[in-house]
Amino acid sequence: MPDSLMYQSEETYVVLETNQPEYFLSAAELLEKLKAVLAQHPDSLPPDLHRFSTLEAQAKHLMETGCDFNLDSDHYLQWYVVRLEK
Numbered sequence: 001m002p003d004s005l006m007y008q009s010e011e012t013y014v015v016l017e018t019n020q021p022e023y024f025l026s027a028a029e030l031l032e033k034l035k036a037v038l039a040q041h042p043d044s045l046p047p048d049l050h051r052f053s054t055l056e057a058q059a060k061h062l063m064e065t066g067c068d069f070n071l072d073s074d075h076y077l078q079w080y081v082v083r084l085e086k
Helices: 027-040 055-065
Strands: 012-017 023-026 068-072 075-082
Touching: 012 027, 023 027, 027 055, 027 068, 027 075
Parallel strands: none
Antiparallel strands: 012 023, 012 075, 068 075
16 A cells, blocks of 8 residues: 555656656646546456446546556556655
């Protein structure tokens, strides 16, 4: 279980994708990214996301409880909360 201290400041995520350099997204940006990915890959939904009726709810649950989404055997999307120095 992630430490709740990680979530006390502004949430920033480092995102890793197949054949892409790492990049940073805010929580809102990551949510939009996940919604787009889930919409493009409806057949790849993890079983626990089937209980949610909206794309928004699916993406939010995935963002809050997971850290990766395998699009297929050769493509992945991973995200991790990071704390950036100010």
